[in-house]
Amino acid sequence: MEVLYQNLLQLDWKMIVMWAIGAILIYLAIKKDMEPTLLLPMGFGAILVNLPLSGAITQPGAEEGPLSILYGAGIANELFPLILFIGIGAMIDFGPLLSNPVLMLFGAAAQFGIFFTLCTASMFFDINDAASIAIIGAADGPTSIVVGQKLQSNYIGAIMVAAYSYMALVPIIQPPIIKLLTTKKERMIRMEYTQKPVSRITRILFPICITIIAGLIAPASVALVGFLMFGNLIRECGVLESLSETAQKTLANLVTIFLGITIASQMQADKFLRLDTLLILGLGLVAFIFDTAGGVIFAKILNIFLKKKINPMIGAAGISAFPMSGRVVHKLALKEDPTNFLLMQATGVNVSGQIASVIAGGLILNFFLH
């Protein structure tokens, strides 16, 4: 009889709090449709690993748990996020960006939050942890995982949860910041969009050239950029339709299933329920806010010198959260003027943010990986 309730005695309040956190993540995924592909597995995993003596993770003196094995096989060595990047690269159409390369500057400006948060986080954490926390501002889960792992951060679980949660919360975080920094008149600025033809050769050479440039400048990040661009090359080469489709759908879906639930293995109550976690969540929010502000303010500064004004809201799309931030800007523009369509410009900036965030991750690794 004792065998039946023995395990129940191991239950403590922290585990129940983690169940509640898991339930909130599942609720956000299903009811609010917030990044369901990741928040749902993470939410379920948070419950799974916080059962007393859970066999899903390695317990002292017991055999290895499957989630711990998956963590070692796919996250500790950064394999899952890198493979996922092949799928993401295959999904991205760089067309709007190639058609108007100047938009890339906004992607660069919107990485400001990463470096601001690096300084802010360094007041509380050692520099490697601060850099890993700052990269939450890349608004790009795989980059956060790779940087956090390479810098051997002690807070990888909280960083991954923050990175994915805030990506899902972009439609809530960005609009107030954009409105605070722009006037109604600025938000109503129209921008002409002319789709210039982009040759197939350019589309094929672009991912190859980006990989070479990023590899020469930030070699530590070349795997990140390389896998992203490899996926894009599969898409654009025109002779690997079937592989492109597999990378976009089957491969990305398979990795995502394992990624979410494996991340949850780092959400054990003892590791996760700390005031440090709350501080990291707060710093992640700071990163997103200053990313948005960086992009918008950069556009406003450019407007001082330009005759043909830019709608400063498109600067906010420079954070990597693709395609959410592009859509947020488009919707805000439509709200101010139902005939003002900024989707293509915002998408171009959004895609440039994807490249810029990976490069920012590479620069961070260059600074701190010794």
Place this chain on the structure above:
Amino acid sequence: MNMLTASFEPMHFVDNLRYMGLGMLGIFIVIGVIMLLTLLLNKLTEDRSHDESEDQ
């Protein structure tokens, strides 16, 4: 809940501002190079792309 293990060192913000400067400078340089390369690629392949669209 465990105590906060992080300490508070406000001067570290100032000490690390150089990374902010270097980081933003670095990212603008890299993106600038990529932007120029893209403009160049577009320019070099401009005529060919017209030909391709005409062929189609």
